[in-house]
Amino acid sequence: MPQSVLYAGLSDSQLFHLVKKDDIKAFEELYNRHWTGLIDAAYRRLQSRQKAEDLIQDIFVSLYQKRHTREITISVKAYLYQALKFKVLNIYRDEFTRSACRKDLFLNDNCKTDSADYCEARELNTRIMKTLHSLPQKCREAFLLSREENLSNRDISVGMNISVSTVEKHIGKALRILKNNLRDYSFMVD
Template structure:
């Protein structure tokens, strides 16, 4: 029978600090499920609870030589768990707040910038359309804003449908040149 089961927690921890790996295994077996239950009670999240308890044991394993427990090993573990839960909740709140802040900022900025871009583009379009030759402008506006067909425009203005098509092609060519994005920025 292994006598390691009869050591106190602090004795086990000191044995582990001295290099006895089975002492650490015993500490792990003694406290894993208790800490996991407490973590779950505090967080109500199973995966998070497992992560927090695992972090405690990893930290305990890696930093054992820097840890000095005078009174209660159990109290040390539970206090460490409470700090980890508090830090986890704080981190989650910060993370959530940052995501909400970024989302709200980007949605406000996008709406605002899209509104400005649309307004600016409409202004440029208005100026460009007003700069079209008179008949070309008239045909283009009937086609686009009046939603007239080429045939209806030819009847309305007493011109041939091929002339209507030529005016629309000419208008689109002029507008493309005038509304070139690089030129709008200049």
Template structure:
């Protein structure tokens, strides 16, 4: 074990890659505290810092054979930590945004429309679909009511799949405009 203290990081990592678990333990002991301190400085959370640093060492242990380090093992570790922190922040922001969105939607919207509102909406949709251009309406109904795939519609109507997509996009745009207009009038 004392021979590891004079080994470079790359020598230790190479020894670990050949199966020497004591070399990994030495790497872990060399860098755990400094990575943890840096993670805490950047995140302000002890629990998150421990998780991130632990994740780094687990990944190194599991993927050592695929990791190629040419210059500095220390730089590799700290760069990996920075990426982990960036990803954790992104995940937190996405998670937080979703929770806020769900919360604000639940307090600002009536999630369960009344049967009368549902019936009115269906009538508005049917009337808007009836006003679509003939081919556009045909493609839209096959897609939405008959659940046909774009390929199946293109085969049945003898048109390209891109034409099918264009008809559906056109129908959705028309319906969006018509239904928004009808909602304002109601």
């Protein structure tokens, strides 16, 4: 009898118990069992397949990395959907905060010296937002942590669990794309 058949017959809690003992096949079974449902739920909330996949991947990576210390007192399925709910709420909160800050920055009284400046500020804001949203998630995340949170590349690498050189590549890529998309404006993006 193939080993995968044995895992398929186990409950989620039994599988997670094996995951805590570093059983990668048990983790794969949990992943395969819940991936599709979680992706569908994330996509309904985010309306982006890429964001949904990245989010679910982050949830499973976190679960695996914290497997030895994580105690799940509810069902594993409920835990995963609860983690999804909180991650989506964090995304909504972050997007709302960024949007509010950009509106304050570009549409405050200092930018409204005349109607032409106001319209240009709105157009620039729209172009910046579109450009930022077009960036791959990890690239956008590294760039925003660098520019909005003023984190060092080392802090970003630790927080995102990637190398410093990868952080530098993400930020460089974001700057190149922003410079290219904003080249019509009379300033340099640095």
